Amino acid sequence: MLTIQNYKKAESLEDAWTLNQRRGSVILGGMLWLKMGKRTVQTAIDLSGLRLDRIEETPEGWSIGCMTTLRQLELHKGLNAYTNGAVREAVRHIVGVQFRNLATVGGSVWGRFGFSDVCTLLLALDSYVELYKGGNVPLVDFLTREKDRDVLVRVIVKRTPGTFLYRSVRGSQTDFPVLACAAVLVPAENGDRLRLSVGARPGRAVLFQEEAVFRGPISEADAAAFGKAAAEHIATGSNLRGSAEYRSHLIQVLAARAALELGGADRC
Amino acid sequence: MLISITLNGKKITSDVSPDALLLDWARAQGCKSVKRGCETANCGLCTVFLDDEPVLSCSVLAVRADGRRVTTLEGLQEEAREFAGFIADQGAEQCGFCNPGFVMNALALFRENPDPSVDEIKEFLAGNLCRCSGYEGQTRGILNYLAWKKARGGEGAAT
Ligand SMILES: Cc1cc2nc3c(=O)[nH]c(=O)nc-3n(C[C@H](O)[C@H](O)[C@H](O)COP(=O)(O)OP(=O)(O)OC[C@H]3O[C@@H](n4cnc5c(N)ncnc54)[C@H](O)[C@@H]3O)c2cc1C
Ligand code: FES
Ligand code: FES
Numbered sequence: 125m126l127t128i129q130n131y132k133k134a135e136s137l138e139d140a141w142t143l144n145q146r147r148g149s150v151i152l153g154g155m156l157w158l159k160m161g162k163r164t165v166q167t168a169i170d171l172s173g174l175r176l177d178r179i180e181e182t183p184e185g186w187s188i189g190c191m192t193t194l195r196q197l198e199l200h201k202g203l204n205a206y207t208n209g210a211v212r213e214a215v216r217h218i219v220g221v222q223f224r225n226l227a228t229v230g231g232s233v234w235g236r237f238g239f240s241d242v243c244t245l246l247l248a249l250d251s252y253v254e255l256y257k258g259g260n261v262p263l264v265d266f267l268t269r270e271k272d273r274d275v276l277v278r279v280i281v282k283r284t285p286g287t288f289l290y291r292s293v294r295g296s297q298t299d300f301p302v303l304a305c306a307a308v309l310v311p312a313e314n315g316d317r318l319r320l321s322v323g324a325r326p327g328r329a330v331l332f333q334e335e336a337v338f339r340g341p342i343s344e345a346d347a348a349a350f351g352k353a354a355a356e357h358i359a360t361g362s363n364l365r366g367s368a369e370y371r372s373h374l375i376q377v378l379a380a381r382a383a384l385e386l387g388g389a390d391r392c
Numbered sequence: 393m394l395i396s397i398t399l400n401g402k403k404i405t406s407d408v409s410p411d412a413l414l415l416d417w418a419r420a421q422g423c424k425s426v427k428r429g430c431e432t433a434n435c436g437l438c439t440v441f442l443d444d445e446p447v448l449s450c451s452v453l454a455v456r457a458d459g460r461r462v463t464t465l466e467g468l469q470e471e472a473r474e475f476a477g478f479i480a481d482q483g484a485e486q487c488g489f490c491n492p493g494f495v496m497n498a499l500a501l502f503r504e505n506p507d508p509s510v511d512e513i514k515e516f517l518a519g520n521l522c523r524c525s526g527y528e529g530q531t532r533g534i535l536n537y538l539a540w541k542k543a544r545g546g547e548g549a550a551t
Contacts, residue, residue, distance in 0.1 A: 131393065131410035131455050156433045156451050168410065170456065195445075220519010222439050222446045222497060298434075298518050 127164040153231025185283040190230025210290035214245035239300040244323030248306035250282040286310045302366045303374040307382035315339040325360045342387035351380030395458040400467030408454045415449040425465035425492040436520035437493040446500040478537035484529030490522040
């Protein structure tokens with residue numbers, strides 16, 4: 125049970141940051157994860173008055189306020205057009221619409237959960253985390269950092285060229301993923317390159333970048349080799365949702381399929 | 393803390409503790425359709441509308457609803473009764489425990505998408521768990537309701 129002694133609606137980011145420096149203070153995102161734990165919070169800090177619940181399009185890409193909900197991501201036309209629907213695919217299996225109307229991008233990224241579809245997706249994109257005191261940090265670095273008492277203000281997604289795809293495997297609908305995977309085909313100078321983000325390993329999402337450059341459509345043999353390389357490179361572990369061996373097998377299959385879907389002769 | 397919420401069209405001011413949940417607050421106002429199922433944001437039974445969006449009231453602080461509109465099944469009686477009849481006609485439920493959350497979220501779906509496909513229905517209602525049925529009867533009930541709405545010349549159930 126979550127016990128809260130004081131609730132404070134932050135008036136500014138400085139106010140939120142200052143309040144958050146005290147032990148016993150906690151920033152509230154959608155509160156869904158926080159509520160699962162048993163703890164007493166001295167001051168719960170609410171950022172919902174700071175106009176951070178929106179996605180703004182910028183010349184470079186998108187700026188996603190930390191209080192933006194997963195449902196807003198799911199329905200966002202610009203982000204979904206850019207990612208070929210990968211954004212929607214990544215979040216639409218998370219519990220239910222009522223849940224996604226509450227869960228926030230800020231809480232999802234700050235939490236750095238191993239199982240996170242949101243982190244897996246964002247890692248495949250050119251994403252940065254804007255911290256109030258810490259400035260802009262590439263997501264790939266943020267995911268390996270220890271938690272501190274900063275405030276996550278926004279997630280920045282830069283519009284870099286690529287074709288995207290998202291797939292997850294779940295034991296049952298709305299459960300945590302057994303494995304999550306986001307793939308990008310990036311146009312390079314003399315061909316295309318593949319980048320893969322894999323989460324729910326069950327550890328935090330990591331990136332695998334294929335050295336090979338594909339000239340022309342990706343063949344079945346190339347795709348299989350990519351799958352094999354990804355499975356060998358990405359460490360997996362076991363938990364009650366699946367064994368390390370099963371997860372490595374899934375990586376091999378999903379990576380090969382992604383390569384064909386994104387770059388095979390039949391791609392649309 | 394003093395909060396003021398418009399519940400089913402009526403403004404209510406009350407004094408709540410910082411960690412009071414919207415679920416308990418709504419029940420304390422007599423809205424007993426709002427039920428506690430899992431309390432871990434998994435089952436959808438506690439669904440209410442916050443402004444016009446369906447949310448899980450077991451996971452929202454009452455203080456966060458301050459100055460906003462909350463709608464429960466009690467506030468949607470007419471719309472709900474019409475629809476619930478179609479669910480009953482299919483014998484779609486056994487114990488009926490999941491019904492209030494299910495009806496709330498189905499109404500949210502009809503407002504957002506008056507003519508959903510079966511896949512869209514299943515996706516939208518995925519967060520409403522039913523321990524008794526296999527969801528088939530509920531899906532049939534929804535499809536029959538939408539067909540009836542269409543036949544009446546209405547635009548689905550959108551209001
Ligand atoms: C039952 C359940 C099932 C789930 N299933 C999935 C799933 O299948 N896939 C998936 O990807 N995710 C899943 N999640 C995780 C969910 O999607 C969210 O990522 C998670 O709930 C955190 O988001 P929140 O808004 O609820 O954050 P909160 O619970 O409010 O906060 C999480 C943490 O982040 C901190 N925080 C929040 N915002 C900020 C900020 N702006 N700056 C600094 N710190 C901040 C909080 O203090 C807290 O430590 C699930 C969660 C639950 C409870
Ligand atoms: S009681 Fe709220 S989701 Fe189950
Ligand atoms: S009818 Fe019993 S839980 Fe749905």
